[in-house]
Amino acid sequence: MKNIRTLGIVLGMTTLLPQSIMAKAYDYPAHKNVAENNYGNTGFAVGPEAKRIQSKSDLVVGSTIMAHDRYQRIYNKVGDNYNYVTMIARLDRIKVLDLNGGDENPYIKVKIESSVDRRLVGKTYYTRIIGLSEYEDYKTFDADVYMVQNIATEKLRVYQRVCKDYSCPPKMIFETDFVSGYKKGDDAHKYNTHVGSYRIFEWEKFYQDRGTGGHYPSWYDPTYPLPPDRDDSWSKWFDSEYMPWEFCETVDGEKECSHKGMMRGAFGWYTALVEPHYGTGQWTHGTIGWAESSIENIYRAKGEDFLGKLANMVTSLRSSGCSRVSNPSVAFLRHILPVGTPLIKIYALESYQDQASMERNYNIGQTSAWNFILTKDGVRETGEEATTAHKNYVEVRGLDTPDNILEEGSYEFNIYPTVVQYQYKHRSSGNGYRRSRGCVEDTVDNYMKPWMTDDEDRKYYDIDREDKISSRQCNVYKIPADKFQGRFYPDTGLIEGYAHPQAEGVIRGGFRSENWPDFIEAKRY
Template identity: 30%
Template sequence: MTKFKSRRLCSAVLSVLIATSPVISQAQAQSVQTQSANAAAVGTEKSQLKVGQRYFISADNLNVRSSNATSGNNIVGKLNTNDEVEIYDLLNEATPLVQVKIIKSATVKADVAPELFVSKDYLSEKQLLTAASKYFVVQNVATEITRVYERCTETPSCPHKLVLETEMVVGRPEEGTKQDPHAFKTWLGHAKISEWIKFYQDGQAHYPHWYRAGQDLKTIPKAITDGVSKLVNSRKWMVDDGRGGTTIYGAFGWYAAKVSPADEINGMNYQWLHGTIGWGRDGSESIELTRGFLMNLFSNPGSAGCTRLENRAIAYLRSFLPVGTDIYRIYARESTREKEVISGFFKKKVTPLPRYADKYENPGNWNYILLTDGAQQSGGLTADAKTIIDKAIPVVTNYNLIEAGNYQYDQYPNATALNYTRTAASGRSGDRYRIDSGKKEDAGKTNFRGYFLVDEGRLLDYSHPDSQSTKGVIKVSGLADFRNSVPEFLATTGAHNPPEIQYQAEQENGVGGR
């Protein structure tokens, strides 16, 4: 990844950011009222629906129930836009539900329950034309890098534009359960962001919120990089779990993006995108620590295999990626369409990729103001400084202001080479789950299929590695369009420039010293 000098926003600039946002007293802040508008769905009357006719679902995350009741624990799945159902029984006018048969869905099996019920208000006779999101996310589990692209719509085969690339930590292959040694690995496939939650906590409360509404800000562990020893400071993020053991404080970080489909049958195994321990000013140090000292292991099955980003990165994504944004998880070798030229011997000169020459060693800048407002809420307040200032949201030091700063993010695409001289756990080998041996003599037996062109955001001759060939390491699920095929806008062919593979040294192959 391109190295650029990280610069923190100086205190003077921070003062300007905060000064331009209205600062009020704590008493005034407590009296500020937040108004919200709830839009009620306007659906079709039952008299217009017909038993035996098929309908398309007109909303994402529509609850499927196992009984004719809108309360109680009877939700057995969630349908998405353009899933298809057939009405079996209209029921009576007193209930907003109708009984259905599932005809087509990538997220809910037709026999998930003996009887299935959905709201009548989200049934359409015509298939909906859904607008593609402006941005999409590609997470390469092999290289542990998350990239965001702006979708190109000029022609069907135009290359997309990289917006950001950042490191992530995926589910650990070193951990598992007695029943499934691969239980905590990250699954591949296509999903969509279904919800953003600020300061999320897992459903079983194994890991405390990074911040909980009403919490004294002084009780949050201090930054990992404050002081002499990062390791000592990181240990302060290990806290009593109330069950006689220890747990990780704030493991889900500032924001979490839930995805849909989510379940473990046809979804992404509840593997969210989220932040991590530490403060914004800790930068990527918090990511590096979670590769080693702090386990990337969640005892809650609903969070095993989540992808973890540093807090500034996840907060930035929250600021511009809306609900509905596509997320594609792949396991691929990386390459570029264009060629980066390195010349010189003693003093090397880099001629950048032409499309991104202005982004080379020129990071993007994003200013943030993280407030307590919206804690634990779905769609909780963004940390985008401009939004907070433009909306005149009160910023009160020692009351609702947690941290303000600047995030410099990489805008230049860097293809990660396969490097088997590095350990898989380092996050630098390009093969995190070690699906290949790393031996040069086995190069023709690779389990990788195709390449990911990081400068275009497209896949060249790609398919997911085979689960059987990788002995169950690779698991593919999610939306049907990316299980056994590649969407047209993501697919490409032609010449490219992959980086050279670094194979294991001979002594590592067991043939050295003979």
């Protein structure tokens, strides 16, 4: 930000600006419209499936494999006994040291080569072969589509890589709001959503935490009480009558059980299980409520309606680190985003790459609709068994029987990119401009560019001079204005001059060896 600020306020110096930060026009060649047949066949490539270890004959001593299941137990061997030590996480690398007999003995001897828990690295343990696989982290997978979550503005967008030869930028095909993680009183920021580069490893339908006995039972399970009715208040999703069990915890050495703090269906209809997350979640999932009410509950969690404002005065309705979207949104994402899809979480100021190109290549105000049928099957299943809610898929497979349908509808969403910016205009000026102060979602880019000067027709807003953005919106964790670096372009899904802010509350997560995939850097196009 500081170097951009200098360029932005020194007038008449545009000839000194590097071409890489000048507005770059763009167009798209003819390409497949993924909305055809109501998104019935997007053609998006699916990441390669990691080969699961089924037998010791699948293993070679000295080879490196990984924990594929989310929770893989490791053991110490004492005599003939295997004593549980702890768990390793998915993507933890382990080297096979000894097959430890034949398949009649399920344990093998391994050395931890890399782990979320760095205390384990270099140590030797035993583990069962079930839950292991060949190593696959999808970092080299050439994805056709990717998702960007801008935590600062709480906007989630999906982009299609139309030109993989970098002759044109990616194109936005979906945009929605999400709720980032935050808890009142969390001075250590343990519950914030983390910036970083991730991959979707699997989708799970009606996910719940901790199997049974956790805080958040599945939105639907045939053995549980039915969820609240569509017309019920949002507070019903917290009532004990809808909970299948009591939540128990140990307080001062004594076990206490109650329904307090539980929320029915907190993960909504689907959950994208992403890696690596280092035990902090960082998943993308739905929320409480049915289709329409879940959209309202997203805004309520942010405190954007009266009830939300009241609730957020005394508690936090946000997540504990995951990215939360409405249930129709997550159902659509589950349908179009295959395993291996890159997910990039950033904390950035937004500008269009080029206003004129955006207006030429997108139809402002255009929406698309996706028809869905949510069914009862696939509870806590993953992969294909986590049945998509795509209407045609459900009908073709005969799953649309009256006793199997939970909800049916049509979900409408933007397929043109808005830009979310902090603005302060003293007067209205020009078509599409408005008097405003605060965070505004618009289709007009109001930030000053380094090569621009004010003119009589338009007063650009110089965000680089705003020292109070930390007390405004468009900045959910209230970081100082001068900690922002570079820009994110919602129209092309690219970053320019961007770096994750070095600021309190902005926590780095995802792959330690990758800030983001190369294809989201504007300089490559």
